[in-house]
Amino acid sequence: MTEQLQSGSTRMSAREVWTLAVVCSAVAMVVGAAAALNTALPVMAVETGATQNELTWIVDGYTLCLAALLLPAGALGDRYGRRGVLLIGLAVVAVSSAAPIWLDSPQWLIGMRALAGVGAALVMPATLSLVTATFPAEHRTRAVTIWSSIVAVGGIGGLIGSGLLLEKWSWQSIFVAFAAVAVVLFVLSWTVPPSREQSPPPFDIPGALLAVVAVGLFVLGMLEAPIRGWTDPLALTAILAGSVCAVAFVLVELRRDAPLLDMNLFRNRAFGAGATSIAFQFLATFALFFLISQYTQLVLGYSPLQSGLALAPMALPLLAATIAIPWLLPRVGLRWLTFTGLALSGVGLFALSFLDAEDGYLTAALTLLVFSTGLGLCAAPATTAIVDNTPDEQQGVASAVNDATREIGAAVGIALAGSLLAATYGHSIAPAVEALPDAAKEPVGSSLAAALEVSKLAGPQGEQLADFARSAFMDGMSDAAHVLGVIVIVAAGVAAVYAPRRRRTPETTDEPAFVND
Incomplete structure (x- = not known):
């Protein structure tokens, strides 16, 4: 890490490295919190009596509040101080994460997770805008690349961390961990340099x-x-x-x-291409997570921790990008990195459609590596295109655009993956459902997880039902991955035409330059 921070024309100062470490830790916490509770939902259902709908909103309440409040939160940071907004957000996350230790009814959990999403909305744009508004131009691309890589791997870290905690402790330990991390980061964030617009307009x-x-x-x-x-x-x-x-x-x-948001920013093709690229990146990423986490747990039989660890290889290309992208971006340009990255990600998703229940983990891991290599190539260039084409006084809003497109893309990706999977699964499992008792038809027809639970009670025919359900799930995953892969590959083709080409600049510069035509 130190070597990559010191590469380039000049070295980052110790204060810059410290600031980057603190803000990246904060954004990793926010992204990790969005994914972490997925591993604990079965245990929470048993211990709290939460219904399936309540469990869904324990997860989705966080996402909804985070996505909805990002733009106003980014604007507040620009006008009234980015560090101050970061501190308020961390305090809210700490309080809302600590409350479920004692207030553990489903209703309280939903409310506290929604409140945590409010805090996360304050934290997320503040972290990036602190980097882009305070770092000098010669260090900005490297810093943004590292920030983008941390965002991309944060969800994997959340899944692995929560899985480790659940190996020894109850589901409340996840909330204890996030509350403790938020308190520590609240203290450390006082050491980050303040940043705000000098003459802010009315909100x-x-x-x-x-x-x-x-x-x-x-x-x-x-x-x-x-x-x-x-x-x-x-x-x-x-x-x-x-x-x-x-x-x-x-x-x-x-x-x-x-x-609140200067719409003329979207007239700049680099800004628009960056925002669009991020939306498709996270559409693909969260669709992949949705499919692969069920595949590893329900088809391969992994535990939640093993499932999280199965995603860990994806981090390798993303971390390698922190070294390569600052060198590649000014030399290759936004257009070709976006095209290549989205195309590879689409190919990785498309390859997932050819997985078989008998293939095992290694084949799946290869598709994950292809996917994350593509993500590593296009993630940081997209964020850099947004922040480099936004005035310094609007960096909070630019960061919020960057984050909002992520959340919207993620929601669309999960929605499409879930709907496509459910449609094909329901069609493929229908012959088996017709022969079942009425009480078993609805759960078996709704999901593989429910079908596997029913199969345990079905006596000698249970294993046959489980195999049939797994086959139906693989049909659904294949169709979903096929369609989503095509969507992302088409988006890559559009990026090859729409994203601006590289401006001819001396090879010695570390900063990207784009031509808006």
Whole structure:
């Protein structure tokens, strides 16, 4: 790590390295918290009596509040101080993570997780904007690359960490860990240099409200659609209403003298290509996580910890990118790194569609490495394109755009993967469901996890039912991965045309330069 920080034309100062370490630790905590509880849901269901819907909202309440509040939170940091917003966010995360140690009813858990999402929304854009607003230009690309890599591996770290805790302690230990980490980071963040806009304009309240409603409703609809169905009134209304509010947000922002988000930023093709690339990156990443975590646990029979560790090889190409991208970006350019990265990620997803239940982990690991190599090539360039094409006084909002596109992309990816998997699984398992007693038809037809539980009670025919259900799941995973892989590969082709080409600059510079044509 020290070597890569010291590469390039000049070395980072000790204070810059320390600041980067603190803000990267904070964003890793936020991303890890989004994934960590997935491993504990079965235990939580037994010990708290939570229904399946309540378990879903224990996870999704965090995601929904995080996504909805990112843009206003980024603007608050620009206007009133990025370090201050970071500190408030860490305090909120600490309190909301500590509360479930004592307040452990499903309703309290949902409320505290939603509150933690509010804190996370304050933390996430503040971390990146502190880097981009305080680091000198010659160090910014390296710092942003490291930040992007940490975001990409944070979810894997959350899964592995929670799995380790559950090996010895109860599910409350996950909340204890996050509360303790948030308190430590709160103390350390006082050492980070403050940063704020010198003459901030008035806060755009109409824009902030429209942004919260638009993103919140759209993400809500995307989270509910795989569960309720795409034609369900709640899911469909939320998606449509969120889309209408997004249009209203754009129209309002174009008329404001001091908008929450300057829509003219999207006229810059580097900025627009970066934001679009990030959305597709996280669509692909969270779709992959959704599929592969079920494959490893339900088909390969891994424990939650083993499932988390199975994703660990993905971190290798992402960490290698922290060394390679600062050198590659100014020489290759945004267009070709985005195209190559998205294309490889799409190929990795597409390859997942050819997995067989008998293939085992090594074949799956190869697809994960292909996928994460692509992600490593395009993640940091996309974030760099956003922050390098935004004025310094709007870095908080730029960071929030970067983060909001991640969350929206993730919600869409999970929704598509879940819906495609469920549709094919339901069709493939139908012949077996018809022969079952009425009480068993609904659970077996709904998911592989439920089918495996029923198979344990089915006597001699149980193993045959389990094998049939696993085969149906593999059919569903194949179809989902096939469609999603094609979507990402098409997005790569669009990026090859739309993303700006590299400006001709001397080979000695470490900073990217893009031509907006």
